[in-house]
Amino acid sequence: MNWSDTFLDVLKKNDVRLISYVPDNVLTPLIKGVTADNYFISVNATREDEAMGIVAGAWMGGMKGAVMMQTSGFAVAPNALASLLVPFQIPAILVISERGTLGEFNIGQVAVAKIMRPILDTLSVEHHTLTDEAKLGFIVDSSIKQAVTTQSPVAFILSPLLTGGNPVAHAKLSA
Amino acid sequence: MAELTLFNRTELTMRLVAKLTHEEAVVGGIGNTNFDLFAAGHRPQNFYMLGSMGLAVPIALGVAIAQPERGVIALEGDGSILMSLGCLATIGTVRPRNLTIVIMDNGLYQITGKQVTATGTNTDIVAVARGVGLANSHWVRDHNHFDEMIARRFDEGGPVLLAAKIDDKPGAGQTPRDPALIRNRFMKGLGTGRGGALDG
Ligand SMILES: Cc1ncc(C[n+]2csc(CCOP(=O)(O)OP(=O)(O)O)c2C)c(N)n1
Numbered sequence: 001m002n003w004s005d006t007f008l009d010v011l012k013k014n015d016v017r018l019i020s021y022v023p024d025n026v027l028t029p030l031i032k033g034v035t036a037d038n039y040f041i042s043v044n045a046t047r048e049d050e051a052m053g054i055v056a057g058a059w060m061g062g063m064k065g066a067v068m069m070q071t072s073g074f075a076v077a078p079n080a081l082a083s084l085l086v087p088f089q090i091p092a093i094l095v096i097s098e099r100g101t102l103g104e105f106n107i108g109q110v111a112v113a114k115i116m117r118p119i120l121d122t123l124s125v126e127h128h129t130l131t132d133e134a135k136l137g138f139i140v141d142s143s144i145k146q147a148v149t150t151q152s153p154v155a156f157i158l159s160p161l162l163t164g165g166n167p168v169a170h171a172k173l174s175a
Numbered sequence: 176m177a178e179l180t181l182f183n184r185t186e187l188t189m190r191l192v193a194k195l196t197h198e199e200a201v202v203g204g205i206g207n208t209n210f211d212l213f214a215a216g217h218r219p220q221n222f223y224m225l226g227s228m229g230l231a232v233p234i235a236l237g238v239a240i241a242q243p244e245r246g247v248i249a250l251e252g253d254g255s256i257l258m259s260l261g262c263l264a265t266i267g268t269v270r271p272r273n274l275t276i277v278i279m280d281n282g283l284y285q286i287t288g289k290q291v292t293a294t295g296t297n298t299d300i301v302a303v304a305r306g307v308g309l310a311n312s313h314w315v316r317d318h319n320h321f322d323e324m325i326a327r328r329f330d331e332g333g334p335v336l337l338a339a340k341i342d343d344k345p346g347a348g349q350t351p352r353d354p355a356l357i358r359n360r361f362m363k364g365l366g367t368g369r370g371g372a373l374d375g
Contacts, residue, residue, distance in 0.1 A: 018240060041240060043269055045233075046261025053230035053262075057202070057237020060222070060358065061245075062367035065237070083226025084234075087354040 003133045003162050004029035007095075008037070010140045011066060014148075016093060017041055018058045018065030020051035022073050026097035026163045030068060048073040049080035056090045064148070066093035071100050075112045078119050081153065086123050089151040093144060095158065098129070102160040105172040120155055127155035130162050180317045182339045184208070184279045185347040187321065188250065189215045191277070194325045199246035200238050200365060203350075204231030206286040208250040208279055210346030219364025223350040223357050229259035232276055236262065239271040242365065246273050246329025253280040253294040260303060263336070267308035272333040275325075276304075281341045289343060304336040312336040 001009070007030060011019075019034045020043040021027065034040040041063075045051035048069045055065035069077070074096050085092050099106070100113025120127045126146070128139050140156060147154035160166075188211040195201070195218070202222045203209030208231070209223040222238075224231050235249035256263070256278055266274065282295025294300055304312035311332050315321045324337055350357075362368030 018237070043236075043240070043265065045265055047259075049227070049230065050233045050259060050262045050265065053227065053233030054237040054240070054265075056230075057234035057239075058241040059237070060234075060362050060367065061200075061238040061241025061365055063237075063241035080227050080230060084224070084230060087225070088358045089355055090358070 001133075002029070003136060004033055006133055006136050007140060008033045010137055010144070011093075012039055014064065014141065014144045016064040016066050016144065018043065018055060018063050019068060020045045020054045020065060021068035022046070022048055022051065022070070024070035024073070024097045025166050025168060026099075026158065027068050027070070027095075030095070048077040052077055052080040052085060052092060055092045056084055056088065059090050059092065064091070064093070066095055068095045070097050071109055071116060072112045074116050081119075081123055081125065085153045086125065090153060091147040091151055092153045093147065094153060094155040096155060097158045097163065098160060099166060099169070103165055103169055103173055105169050116157070125153050125155055127157060129157040129159050131159045133162065136162070179314055179340050182315070182341045183344060184281075184341045185211045185214060185344070187279070187339055187341065188212055190318070190321065191248070191325055192216055192218065194322065197246055197329070198364070199248055199329065200235070200242070201248045201250065202231050202235040202238065204249070204251040204255045206252065207346035208252055208255075209350050210348045212250055213350045214346065214348030219360055221364070222361045225350070225352055225354060229255050231255065232259060232266070233262045235274060235276070236266055236269065236271060238365070239274040240269070243271070243273055244330075245365070246275070247271075248275045248277060250277050250279065252285070253278060253282065253300060254284040254292045256300060257293055257298070263304055263309060264307040266334055270334060272330045274334040275329065276334070276336040278336065278338040279341050280338050281343050283343055285343060285345060300338045301336065309334060309336050313338070315339040
């Protein structure tokens with residue numbers, strides 16, 4: 001299986017039905033997979049903090065959910081993390097496609113990539129950088145279970161080593 | 176705009192809560208909207224949002240998606256919804272039948288010192304909501320009109336947005352700032368919590 005099918009498979013096995021996202025090139029196979037599968041309820045949010053609010057409400061209503069976003073999208077949302085997901089102990093699953101490293105052309109993405117992990121660490125939010133499809137299943141499955149049991153959000157950062165990175169960035173770098 | 180009654184948030188919130196007979200979930204936004212919800216009487220289906228300004232409506236949308244048979248009401252201030260206008264567009268796409276949004280429009284950021292908001296000068300929030308496809312959006316004309324809209328079955332004609340012009344008074348209560356307690360109680364009220372495990 002490719003990485004995105006494996007990822008969605010693990011979400012399904014853990015009853016994660018609601019996917020709210022702000023799109024990104026690298027996330028395209030995940031978003032396509034989610035919208036093509038009736039199991040999932042997908043909500044295209046206008047902002048990442050809005051998506052976190054939706055997933056928080058759904059969790060309290062009894063439905064597990066994930067938020068999918070780009071690295072720069074993550075930087076929109078620390079207030080929602082710090083004042084909603086963390087203090088209210090909501091096990092939201094955050095899926096962040098990693099830009100700003102391993103072949104980036106956009107300096108704005110580079111800066112945001114540098115603050116992302118320190119913000120998650122400061123808030124004590126567990127995060128894992130996924131680099132390898134073979135290990136993805138174990139990491140994502142066990143971390144979702146841990147998030148739910150310990151009532152804390154968890155973040156998965158999708159490295160270019162896993163996804164191949166952004167095709168647009170590669171094209172610009174080699175032009 | 177036709178002649179509108181100028182409401183008081185505390186009074187309108189009490190009126191709303193008194194009409195709820197089906198364990199509807201109510202999400203109060205930052206500051207005054209959740210203070211008045213708290214002051215209107217404790218219900219296990221109340222959620223008091225702290226801090227995350229603008230997210231009361233998205234949180235209510237999430238509850239409405241997870242529990243499509245339950246009526247869900249978001250109470251939000253004008254300044255707060257102005258921060259999150261995009262979520263109205265999202266709701267225009269998702270169209271949850273069981274969601275009602277009530278905007279308490281004082282034209283002010285009341286709680287931070289009564290600075291004027293854009294609804295106090297140039298923005299009609301009902302027109303914005305209609306513009307994103309929420310056709311069932313209305314200015315509340317008077318108490319009867321409000322009662323009628325709230326008494327409708329929540330799965331009829333939704334999503335609904337009601338905006339009420341209110342005075343500049345502060346909220347009546349003060350929510351305890353205990354997120355874990357608030358969340359646990361709310362989930363118990365929605366039938367989704369572990370709450371009960373420790374009860375006698
Ligand atoms: C993201 C963010 N920005 C600013 C604030 C400060 N703040 C708290 S309440 C508030 C005003 C809310 O206005 P409104 O929703 O109209 O409610 P009102 O106070 O008028 O009842 C502001 C600006 C905040 N808490 N969070």
